[in-house]
Amino acid sequence: MPNFQQIINRIHSDLKATKNTGEVADYIPELGKVDGEKFGIYLNNIHGDNYEVGDTQVPFSIQSISKVFTLAMAFASQGNELWKRVDVEPSGNPFNYLSLLENEEGIPRNPLINSGAIVVADCLVSTLKNPKEDFLQFVRGLAGDDSISYNLEVAESERKTGFRNYAIANLLKSFDNLANPVEDVLDFYFHQCSLEMTCEQLSNSFFAFANHGKCMKNKQCLTEKQAKRINAIMLTCGFYDEAGEFAFEVGLPGKSGVGGGIVALLPNHYVITAWSPPLNPKGNSYLGMQALEQFTTETKSSIF
Ligand code: DON
Structure with a gap:
């Protein structure tokens, strides 16, 4: 070895x-x-x-690494239904890209780019009782460590400056691929990204x-x-x-x-x-x- x-x-x-x-x-x-x-x-x-x-x-700040955890949680609750709202193909584009969404009728290429992760966040906002708390417990369970927390300053900092994510969420909404209000979904998304580990x-x-x-x-x-x-x-x-x-x-x-x-x-x-x-x-x-x-x-x- x-x-x-x-x-x-x-x-x-x-x-x-x-x-x-x-x-x-x-x-x-x-x-x-x-x-x-x-x-x-x-x-x-x-x-x-x-x-x-x-x-x-x-x-x-784990930022986009959190997309793996939300995906695991949403896939567990939605099963294959999830793939009707988000695809599993590589994008070949930057994480915050919008144009693929426009060309592909609001179905993000995959759950690990921002648009896909925002759809996944929307699923969790729909299905979890206390989305932020339940998600935190899920990650703590995976890590076996209850000290893991959100960094609220980072979440707030992104809320004030995340213009591209607002654009993505609004575009998803226009294609009917976001069930909840943009603010609610992004509030969850900015928190998941702010997790510190x-x-x-x-x-x-x-x-x-x-x-x-x-x-x-x-x-x-x-x-x-x-x-x-x-x-x-x-x-x-x-x-x-x-x-x-x-x-x-x-x-x-x-x-x-x-x-x-x-x-x-x-x-x-x-x-x-x-x-x-x-x-x-x-x-x-x-x-x-x-x-x-x-x-x-x-x-x-x-x-x-
Ligand atoms: O949505 C954003 O732009 C960030 N919260 C996360 C981006 C990210 O980590 C991309 N990873 N390489």
Whole structure:
């Protein structure tokens, strides 16, 4: 078995020594306050071993990574009906793109771009009794950690500046693909994106996706089918217009967020989270992408 600790230590120190040409996202003003020097890598395998280096215990804004959790929840309650309102094809476009919606009659390409995640949020607003509270409990259950919370300043900061998301939600509404008021759906969406988690909590919360739906405490948190389908969507759609590049370089299902986090997993083996806030031009963590490429190359552990 490869020496995981030695490998992530080496990757962390080599990348820390390189010039980081990424930029911290500040289109949501609160996100711009984060320390761009932070860098952590956390790995847990399905036998229960874990390895970490750097800033793995600092909570950060998970942003779009939350779309995987809302998708899991909505797929559990709606089953295949969900796919009538959102497709499962890669978009090849940036996460906040509108024009595909217009050409495709208000059916978003997939649930991991903003338009698709807003449809998924609408499903949850319709079906959950207390959407924000119930969603938080779901994520805490996946991670086995009750300390996970929303960052209300980040949610409010996005509410004040999320003009493109308002445009997307209104366009969805015009196509009759949003059942609830725009404000209610976006309030939920901005909160889900504002969740703060550490690299360790994120790795733990994705454990079920690497383990046929069973969480770390061996509880069946997701069905096998949910884990299989959502992993496929992460592989093809988890990195927007860089999904092909991520499959090419890293070769794992995964999901990124503009807070600089990336989670990826090898089914039956491990979950790995890298966090470094500066982003490359496509909105994915500049160091995180390189860290994962080096990890799967060195451990010969992509799905391909
Ligand atoms: O809706 C937005 O723009 C953000 N709340 C989330 C975007 C995001 O994380 C895209 N990921 N790379």
